[in-house]
Amino acid sequence: MPYHDTRSGLGAGIESTSGKHSLFEEEIRKLPISICSVFLDEKGTIRPAAFREAETVLTSKDLDGTLRVFPLTVGLNKNMVLEATSPQIPAKISGKRVAVLFSGGPAAGGHNVIAGLKAVLGKDNILLGIRKGPKGLINGDVFEVDRSQLEDIINTGGFDFLGTDRTKIKTPQQFEKVKETIVKNRLDGLVVVGGDDSNTNAAFIAEYLEREGVQCSVIGIPKTIDGDMAVGKHLPISFGFDTASKIYSELVGNLTQDAASAVKYWHFVKLMGRTASKITLEVALQTKPAVALISEEVAEKNMSLEGIVEYISNIITERRLKGINHGVVLVPEGVVEFIPEMRTLIRELNKVLAEYETDIRDLPTMEKKRDFIYPLLSPQSAQLMASLPKEIEEMLILDRDEHGNVKVSQIETEKLLIDKVRYRVSEIKRHPDRFFGEGHGKLEATPEQIEQIRSMSLSIQSHFLGYEGRSGKPTLFDAALTFNLGLTAGSLVLAGKTGYMAAVTDFEKGGKALALPLSGLITTEERKGKVEAVIEKSLVDLTSPSFAVFAENRDKWARQDLFSSPGPIQHWGPTSRQIPISVALDQGYSDYSNFKLGEVRKVEFD
Ligand code: FBP
Numbered sequence: 001m002p003y004h005d006t007r008s009g010l011g012a013g014i015e016s017t018s019g020k021h022s023l024f025e026e027e028i029r030k031l032p033i034s035i036c037s038v039f040l041d042e043k044g045t046i047r048p049a050a051f052r053e054a055e056t057v058l059t060s061k062d063l064d065g066t067l068r069v070f071p072l073t074v075g076l077n078k079n080m081v082l083e084a085t086s087p088q089i090p091a092k093i094s095g096k097r098v099a100v101l102f103s104g105g106p107a108a109g110g111h112n113v114i115a116g117l118k119a120v121l122g123k124d125n126i127l128l129g130i131r132k133g134p135k136g137l138i139n140g141d142v143f144e145v146d147r148s149q150l151e152d153i154i155n156t157g158g159f160d161f162l163g164t165d166r167t168k169i170k171t172p173q174q175f176e177k178v179k180e181t182i183v184k185n186r187l188d189g190l191v192v193v194g195g196d197d198s199n200t201n202a203a204f205i206a207e208y209l210e211r212e213g214v215q216c217s218v219i220g221i222p223k224t225i226d227g228d229m230a231v232g233k234h235l236p237i238s239f240g241f242d243t244a245s246k247i248y249s250e251l252v253g254n255l256t257q258d259a260a261s262a263v264k265y266w267h268f269v270k271l272m273g274r275t276a277s278k279i280t281l282e283v284a285l286q287t288k289p290a291v292a293l294i295s296e297e298v299a300e301k302n303m304s305l306e307g308i309v310e311y312i313s314n315i316i317t318e319r320r321l322k323g324i325n326h327g328v329v330l331v332p333e334g335v336v337e338f339i340p341e342m343r344t345l346i347r348e349l350n351k352v353l354a355e356y357e358t359d360i361r362d363l364p365t366m367e368k369k370r371d372f373i374y375p376l377l378s379p380q381s382a383q384l385m386a387s388l389p390k391e392i393e394e395m396l397i398l399d400r401d402e403h404g405n406v407k408v409s410q411i412e413t414e415k416l417l418i419d420k421v422r423y424r425v426s427e428i429k430r431h432p433d434r435f436f437g438e439g440h441g442k443l444e445a446t447p448e449q450i451e452q453i454r455s456m457s458l459s460i461q462s463h464f465l466g467y468e469g470r471s472g473k474p475t476l477f478d479a480a481l482t483f484n485l486g487l488t489a490g491s492l493v494l495a496g497k498t499g500y501m502a503a504v505t506d507f508e509k510g511g512k513a514l515a516l517p518l519s520g521l522i523t524t525e526e527r528k529g530k531v532e533a534v535i536e537k538s539l540v541d542l543t544s545p546s547f548a549v550f551a552e553n554r555d556k557w558a559r560q561d562l563f564s565s566p567g568p569i570q571h572w573g574p575t576s577r578q579i580p581i582s583v584a585l586d587q588g589y590s591d592y593s594n595f596k597l598g599e600v601r602k603v604e605f606d
Pocket of ligand 1: 194196274333
């Protein structure tokens, strides 16, 4: 309905606008969704798929460790991948009760997982929502989801329908409480929508319920804007990555235009994505900035903090010599953890903080905590820590998330780099001859070049793009991916499968729904100084096609302005069906502009 028809005047229109009923929100709810054919019967009605074993076994890097931790689920699933098949489950299934929760950071598309679940469970089974993530599961905060709620949330973004949290379920008491909630609510299925930590939770719950003899399927759904939940051809990408990286690409694209317009600013942009630099890589491919750091490469090349600073400062200086006094630098959120000396410091700190957790917590002031910690670090780490800005030092000591991870999103890496680059550029200005010296293998500088460097002015603006990208309205791709993930998870529960993660793949061929054994994805990682079983993160592969395209082009992007501005997300129009460039390259697709995940149809709920 056109906007002006529903409002009597601009003022009245604004006053009468109730929550989430902008014209845009009303229109995107009506958008049709691509549905994989395996979930549609001959009349085009949504039906649960059946599953068969696909001839692939996922082998954990630490197979013995996995067998020790998950003997029962491995016994059941043999770490074998399952593939959804048509025709669908023949017998009509009714009376099943399935609950869903969100876990970890929000990601666009979560609501369509719920919509997919509801659609596949139909009116004969019951869908329940668990509020506030794993904590809600422990506390039994459960309610029945009804059809009218779905019509409201479909195609809308964020996790606000249920809320989320990061509680790690680890103590026997917590597991006991989880069982209580499941038994009390007579759950046949539990769907955990989350990242690596949350799917690890799901794997442990599945094993625990098997051991306790509680019949309840536990299915994970791969969510995270970070893109680090990916398993080659089986799971090209988690949901939320496409929307977040498109939002960031639009904003970075705008900054590149600002840089080229104002011709005086360097914009340093830290991009969310915790450990992996997948978001930064994708945004770089979309926008072609002057500099983009890739954490995985920093680690591979053993680049020190000073080395990174030198790399950026040299590009700034070289551009200045070409008369370009502006640019954009992309900094991945997690880069500090990949700089070798910082990594060592964080590792040492993790050990000390885990061993002396209560002693340190009980010390009343930051000064006292510092005095306690410093002597326990190696001299190199102590020296490095002392050289960091106070806020960063404090952050490293005080802030950990529920899983024991450093809260990298809180570390102002972009500001640390800005400080150091400013200093380094001032040094270059003081000694331009050194810049042209042997170190860079340059020819002797002309007097004009020396003067250009001396007169160089450096104005830097810092930005952190993070939370802006996690709860946006899902792109058409994320909306379709999540709806199909919901259909897959619901079908798995109805088929009585447990300990799997739903996955959707083959984005250019109509989509394929898979179930990946969670135990096959688990490996071991050091957390809070202890070795723990966790789902292995997928980082940027430096041998991948997407990294190769970036690496081939970055010098060109550094030397001249080849900025590209992808613009805002489209839900209608020519760019509306694009998938991430990096995903298309790595999957070997011939095109990234028109994903195909089955028939596009309007979803109706019974
Ligand atoms: P997960 O999806 O893995 O939970 O993380 C997403 C994320 O947005 C990371 O990119 C970021 O480091 C973190 O969450 C921030 O967490 P918080 O919500 O605690 O600030």
